[in-house]
Amino acid sequence: MQERREMTHSFVRPRNVIGRDDAKKQILDLLMQQDADRNVNVIPIVGIGGLGKTTPAKLAFDDNQVVSRFQLRMWVCVFEDFNVARLTKEIIKSAIYRIDENFVVDGLPNSLKELLNDKKILENLGVDELQCRLRELLKEKKFLLVLDDVWNEDHSKGNQLEELLLGGCNGMKLAFKDGKEKEYPNLLKIGEAIVEKCKGVPLAVMTLASLLHSKFDEREWKFVRDNEIWNLDKKDGGILPALRLSYNQLPFHLKQHFAYCSLFPKDFEFISSQLVQFWMAHGILQSPDNEKQELEDIGELYIKELMSRSLFEDVDENYMFSYSFKMCDLVHDLAQSIAKGECSVVTKKSTLAAEVCHLSFLENGQEVTTQLEKLSKVHTNIFKTKQPASLLEACIIRFKYLRVLDLSKSSFEVLPSSIGSLKHLRYVNLSGNDIIKPLLDSICKLHSLQTLLPGGCSNLEWFPKGIRDIIGLRFLVVTTKHTCLLEKAVGCLDSLRSLWICECENLKCVFEGMEEGRLTQNVQLKSLQTFRIKDCPEFSSLLEGIQDLTALREFQIEDCPMLSRKCREEVRHKIAHVPNIDFDEYFDEDIGSS
Structure with missing residues (x-):
């Protein structure tokens, strides 16, 4: 901290x-x-x-x-x-x-x-x-x-x-x-020449300004001014050469992360925490050898670096624990041109290369399923439309090295039991599926799983007890019909960094078996950093032992009207050491005084 x-x-x-x-x-x-x-x-x-x-x-x-x-x-x-x-x-x-x-x-x-x-x-x-x-x-x-x-x-x-x-x-x-700043008069003339090459296009100027603002070596400025890329593509007022120059100057690891963003459609609103989870699932977030940094923090640094180079824009920080941003259309075009052959958006008319590794499905139908037959190296499946169970089964059978499976807003009553065979799977998103009921034991076989997001699954009848065996789980979003969570499952997830409990209509307390709201010794959550409880209208009991969550950095209660003012203030006092605490003021005054 x-x-x-x-x-x-x-x-x-x-x-x-x-x-x-x-x-x-x-x-x-x-x-x-x-x-x-x-x-x-x-x-x-x-x-x-x-x-x-x-x-x-x-x-x-x-x-x-x-x-x-x-x-x-x-x-x-x-x-x-x-x-x-x-x-x-x-x-x-x-x-x-x-x-x-x-x-x-x-x-x-x-x-x-x-x-x-x-x-x-x-x-x-x-x-x-x-x-x-x-x-x-x-x-x-x-x-x-x-x-x-x-x-x-x-x-x-x-x-x-x-x-x-x-x-x-x-x-x-x-x-x-x-800090110290010196004047470099020669850079002014070089900069004027670069601006002229940008043909007055603001994004081109901003992108190269982001690249050069902290560099004071004339050779680096001249490299940009005299680069042959300016001669390769004159359309769009010089913007594409400017963007390519900015991309070419990225560190190698950031090139990977930037290209991955091409999987998402134009004007897509990225959420920082979600993008970091995608990157983490592919093992491309690496802590420096001499530092012990959380992978989530490293991912945040990567996003901010891409923002500083004007490759992300329209940042909206009005998200608790996260923020959103977008890529402009021309930057998205650049990402697609770079990732071509490795990342593909699948439509009925797509032509997929055999070496493709990451897929985003925008359409469904037999034509789409047929295209999968020649593929074997796929690590990412993102479904942006509702897909038939047969397509999901085909992907599970075909792609044994899947690391990311995004089924958000899908409509499966039950996940195929064959999902348990995906030993490399690290990210599963089921959010928004309002008809899925059981979460089968097969999901507990995913021992590499880091992120599980069944938020908004309003009919989910909770998780099997074996979920506690997924010892590497770091990010969990919960929606359940039960009045309490299953303590012996969730409470023993020692690697869990983020726990979000959302849209639980019947939930009254966090863990079952709690005596007068006390956090029992079975509940460890030693690594928990972000704890969020949102849209739980019956929620009325917080943890007496919440101060024992020593790694906690962010805690939020939102839209839980049954939680009394007194209880909120007691918890606020117990976790006063936590840097980011947010209790909304929405509750019934008559209930709140009880």
């Missing part, structure tokens, strides 16, 4: 500061200037940690010239977690604190007056609502925003924040960061 740095603030006693007058004056001079060509002007203050960047910024922030010039002043600590949604909340909070400084509160829109009267409203706003409130707040106002302790290396997130500040505002953003 990353250690949280000490929060800073804008207050400093001038009489306690000696020898920083020149630094303060330099900042003031810059603040009093304004670039008419920019809505938001940025003043970076950089230097190694402990150099004393924050103190002169504090002195300038409270200077009378600054107070009179800017209608709004805001001070926000960033740290390494450059989460745009969190920062938006913090910016609004800081602004509200000083909102009556230079303009009349009566002139504010009603939505902002509500925030003044009840600041708790802010915590419940979604990302879109936060953006609207921020833009309302800054509209036509001259503001100063100080971002303190900026460590983030992903400049795309900084761009997201700047876009929020460009809502018709005139502002000045003062950011200071640990």
Whole structure:
């Protein structure tokens, strides 16, 4: 767990500061200037940690010239977690604190007056609502925003924040960061030549900017400018050569991960945790030899690296424990061209290469089944439409090395018992199948299984006891008709990292056999990091021994109205050490006080 740095603030006693007058004056001079060509002007203050960047910024922030010039002043600590949604909340909070400084509160829109009267409203706003409130707040106002302790290396997130500040505002953003920066004037001319080759296409410019932003060696910039790829394909305004250049510069392992994304259709909304599970199933997440990192954390790093190169876009962080993103159409085309022959989307008109390893089925029918006869090396089967049981049987019989089987939103009453023969299978997704009832003992033979997702299977009559023998299981989503889970099965899964309990209409407690809500010695879950309980209307009893889940990092209760306020507060106190705790406030007050 990353250690949280000490929060800073804008207050400093001038009489306690000696020898920083020149630094303060330099900042003031810059603040009093304004670039008419920019809505938001940025003043970076950089230097190694402990150099004393924050103190002169504090002195300038409270200077009378600054107070009179800017209608709004805001001070926000960033740290390494450059989460745009969190920062938006913090910016609004800081602004509200000083909102009556230079303009009349009566002139504010009603939505902002509500925030003044009840600041708790802010915590419940979604990302879109936060953006609207921020833009309302800054509209036509001259503001100063100080971002303190900026460590983030992903400049795309900084761009997201700047876009929020460009809502018709005139502002000045003062950011200071640990690190050293030097000017490289020759790179400017090289960069201008690269931009010209991009023919004014924003995605091309962004992609190559992401590639080069942290590189200061002229040879690397010249390599991009003079690369022969620019001569190979002139269509789309230079975007495809730019994308190919960015891809070619990827580390080898990231090329694998990027190509795998071609299995999904255009405009597909990826969920970070799901994509990481796919990669993990194929064994392509490797921890550095000198570090002990969780595979899930390594997968997150890979996703962020691809984002930093503009290969993923439209990031939405409004997912608990996860976030979504997409690939633009041209990037998707690039992934398909690279993965051709190894990854294929199957339709009735497809022509599949014999060496194909990963399949995504978009259609069904005899034509599709016939194409499978020449294949033997398939490791991935993703079904995007409802398929007949005969096709599933054919895949199980034919593909003995399957590692990923995605049957989400399928309609099988029962899984074929032959699934137990897939000894290499690591990922099974059954989510959304509302007619499946039993989960047969054959699934317990999948000793390599890491991810099992039967969430949303509303008629599932729970798992066989033998599931505890799947000792490598790391991610489990549960939907059951029972009032309690089977303790001796789930509670002994020592490798389990994530347990999500969702849409259980009858569930009252987590494990059966609990005495007055106590977590018994049979329940170990020593590695559990993410614990989520959602949409369980009868759920009323939490674990007394939950504090013994020492690896827990994230805990969420959502839409469980029978769980009392008292119980929530007791649990919150017991797991106060957990970095991410989220209890929604949805419950019946009459029941909640019991």
